Amino acid sequence: xxxxxxxxxxxxxxxEEEKALLTDMVDIYKWVKNLVENKVRQVMDRIxxxxxxxxxxxxxxxxxxxxxxxLKLKTAVERDMELEEELRKEMEAMRNVxxxx
Numbered sequence: 001x002x003x004x005x006x007x008x009x010x011x012x013x014x015x016e017e018e019k020a021l022l023t024d025m026v027d028i029y030k031w032v033k034n035l036v037e038n039k040v041r042q043v044m045d046r047i048x049x050x051x052x053x054x055x056x057x058x059x060x061x062x063x064x065x066x067x068x069x070x071l072k073l074k075t076a077v078e079r080d081m082e083l084e085e086e087l088r089k090e091m092e093a094m095r096n097v098x099x100x101x
Contacts, residue, residue: 044068051073054067
């Protein structure tokens, strides 16, 4: 069995799942680490492109972190909650229009 922990959460692969994965990759830890680090790089680059005038491809990782640290960003959970609230209001407005008609 292999347990992978991220922060306070973890998941466990059975021996058979680990065996299967190891036919496709040399090191599960390195693969997961590279996966997360690449996702972080992509998201940071996108944020910098969307919120600043900088070209992220010309910035060092340290400079990217400095820029991100100064930005006021919403989490995905916060954005989803706002979207749900907007949709709820739109649905309510549509119901009110139907009642009036």
